[in-house]
Amino acid sequence: MKVFCTDFDLLVGNSSAxxxxxxxxxxxxxxxxxNSGKRVMITSWMKGLSYMPQLVVRIDRAGKGFEPRFADRYYRRAAWGVALADRQxxxxxxxxxxxxxxxxSFDGSLAVGDFCPIEELRSSRVTLLETEGATPLRESSDPLPLxxxxxxxxxxxxxxxxYLLKTGDCICFPLGDEYKAIEGGHYLFIAEGDEELLRIGIE
Incomplete structure (x- = not known):
């Protein structure tokens, strides 16, 4: 299984998604x-942690060298995700x-929710929330842009x-303009209204 990410320029501090x-x-x-609900530890050898919400598209048919007009034949489902990085x-x-x-990358650096038809994600209004315990710290007022x-x-x-794409490979798309720093003791939630779709704890 291969996990392709498309936000290296953002990861190293450039501005275009x-x-x-x-x-x-x-x-x-x-x-x-x-998986959702797990925790990530900021260890003694790390210099900090930042996050970026992602759309994770899962490949469900093997293929190589096809044109963009045929690409939608190779995926149907996607999930919300959060990429974590020690940028420094x-x-x-x-x-x-x-x-x-x-x-x-390091263990646990890409949290992924449940996969569903991508059309369902387009029709949802999903926001990202950062909390310290039960206290909201940062919440996006606008839905995550796809x-x-x-x-x-x-x-x-x-x-x-x-690459030869194989069933189960994932391609990740950043849903923001920059990686944001997060501290230990904080949580990240992706939710639609009161429904929790993805949760990560940082220790």
Whole structure:
């Protein structure tokens, strides 16, 4: 299983969420995946933690080298997700010429909710909430913006020009303009009204 992320420029502090794929694509190992309700620890060797909400599209048909107009034949379902990153540690590791596959990710650095037809996500009004215990600290007043169908198809097709996509592979799309820092003792929720769709605790 491969996990493709498309927000490297945001991860290292650049500003565009739709930079050319060749500069923004990187891989996270499947060991990074985390289910809703789990916790992530900021360990002594880490320098901090930041987060970015994501749309996680799951491939359900193997393929390679197809055009964007055929891309929607290769996926049907998607899930809300949250990518976590120690951005300073990533930059330090890359400057030391560490293998990028090691530098980018750690266990539990990509939390993913339940997959459902992507049309259901488009019809929902979902927000992101950060809390300290039961105290809300930061809540998005606007629903999380989803990439257009054309953007998803363009990226899925572009990835398929480089890799053989297999059933179960995931392609992640950032749903924000920047990674935001988060402290230990805080929680992140993605919710639609009172319905919790994804929850992560930070220790």
């Amino acid at each position: 739709e930079d050319p794929l060749m500069t923004s694509l990187y891989l996270r190992g499947d060991h990074t995946l985390l 540690l990533v930059l330090d590791r890359l400057s030391q010429r560490m293998d990028p596959g090691v530098a980018y 990439p257009s169908d054309d953007r998803i198809n363009e990226v899925v097709s572009a990835v398929a020009q480089l």
